[in-house]
Amino acid sequence: MTEHTRTAGFCAGRVAIITGAGQGLGRAHALEFARQGAKVVLNDMSASVEAVAAEVRAAGGEAVAVVADIADWEAGRHVVELAVHTFGRLDTLVNNAGVNRDRMLVNMSEAEWDLVMAVNLKGHFVPLRHAAAWWRDRAKAGEPVAARIVNTSSGAGLLGSVGQGNYAASKAGIAALTQVAAVEFARYGVLVNAIAPSARTPMTEAVFAEKMTKPATGFDAMDPANVSGLVAWLGSDAANVTGRVFEIAGGEVSLADGWRHGPPAVQDRRWEPEQLGAVVADLVAKAEPPAPVYGA
Structure with a gap:
C-alpha cells in the first residue's frame, strides 16, 4: 500500500477529477468515488453537475463542481488547479466527457465532425496534459506519486460503428492516446488505462431501448453504476496495470486486444504491383478475421 492506505473506502484519501459528471456515467462515477472515500472535483458543461456535487455532499462526501468546457485549455488548467487548491x-483523473452527432459520413457536416473531435478527443487531452504536468513536477521534486488516469473509449472506437464515423474516430483516438500516455507518464508514477463501457445514458438510450426493462433477477445490466466499480479500481492505488483498454457491460468485464503485427511476407527487394494480389490474398488467409463493424 501507499500513503493512501484505505481506512474508509477503496479510494480513501484520494482526490479525483471526473469530467462529464453531470449525468449518466459521469454521475455514477462521482457517486462511486465518493462512496469509496475520495474527494471529488466534478466538471461538466451543464449546471446539472452542481446537483451531482450536492448529491455527493448530502451523502457525506466532499465535492466541488466546475461548469466549464473541458476542451478549453484554460478551463482544463483551472479544473486541475482547483483540485489542488481545494x-x-x-x-486521479477520470476523463468521461463526450458527445455524439450521428450521421453517415457522406452526409456529415464539418461542424458535426469538429464538435465531436473537440469534446471527445481534445476534451481528454487537455485535462490529461495539465494533470500530468502537475504530477511530473511532484515526481521531479522527489515526492511519491501514485496517480491514475482513466479514459473513456468505446466499442465504436475499437471496432467502428456505421453512422458514427466521427464518434468512432474520436474514441479510437482516445484508445491510442491512452497507450502513448501510459508509456510517457510511467516515469512519473502515473498509470493510464481506458474503458469501453456499455450502459444506458442520455447518449445511448435509443441504442439500448430494448434493454430498458430489468430482467426477472432484478439486475439492471444497463445501469451506468455497473461500470463505476472498475473505474474506481483503475483510479485507486490498488491498480497495477497501464496502457490497457477494458470493455465492461453489466456484470461482464474483458480486456480488449488491439492491433497487432500479423504474419509478414518478406523479400529482399521492393514489391511490384503485379506481385501483390497473391501476396495480399495469402496474408488475409493467414490472419484472424477482424471483428465486424457495429451495424455492418
Missing part, C-alpha cells in the same frame, strides 16, 4: 492534491 483538497491539497490530485491523485
Whole structure:
C-alpha cells in the first residue's frame, strides 16, 4: 500500500477529477468515488453537475463542481488547479466527457465532425496534459506519486460503428492516446488505462431501448453504476496495470486486444504491383478475421 492506505473506502484519501459528471456515467462515477472515500472535483458543461456535487455532499462526501468546457485549455488548467487548491492534491483523473452527432459520413457536416473531435478527443487531452504536468513536477521534486488516469473509449472506437464515423474516430483516438500516455507518464508514477463501457445514458438510450426493462433477477445490466466499480479500481492505488483498454457491460468485464503485427511476407527487394494480389490474398488467409463493424 501507499500513503493512501484505505481506512474508509477503496479510494480513501484520494482526490479525483471526473469530467462529464453531470449525468449518466459521469454521475455514477462521482457517486462511486465518493462512496469509496475520495474527494471529488466534478466538471461538466451543464449546471446539472452542481446537483451531482450536492448529491455527493448530502451523502457525506466532499465535492466541488466546475461548469466549464473541458476542451478549453484554460478551463482544463483551472479544473486541475482547483483540485489542488481545494483538497491539497490530485491523485486521479477520470476523463468521461463526450458527445455524439450521428450521421453517415457522406452526409456529415464539418461542424458535426469538429464538435465531436473537440469534446471527445481534445476534451481528454487537455485535462490529461495539465494533470500530468502537475504530477511530473511532484515526481521531479522527489515526492511519491501514485496517480491514475482513466479514459473513456468505446466499442465504436475499437471496432467502428456505421453512422458514427466521427464518434468512432474520436474514441479510437482516445484508445491510442491512452497507450502513448501510459508509456510517457510511467516515469512519473502515473498509470493510464481506458474503458469501453456499455450502459444506458442520455447518449445511448435509443441504442439500448430494448434493454430498458430489468430482467426477472432484478439486475439492471444497463445501469451506468455497473461500470463505476472498475473505474474506481483503475483510479485507486490498488491498480497495477497501464496502457490497457477494458470493455465492461453489466456484470461482464474483458480486456480488449488491439492491433497487432500479423504474419509478414518478406523479400529482399521492393514489391511490384503485379506481385501483390497473391501476396495480399495469402496474408488475409493467414490472419484472424477482424471483428465486424457495429451495424455492418
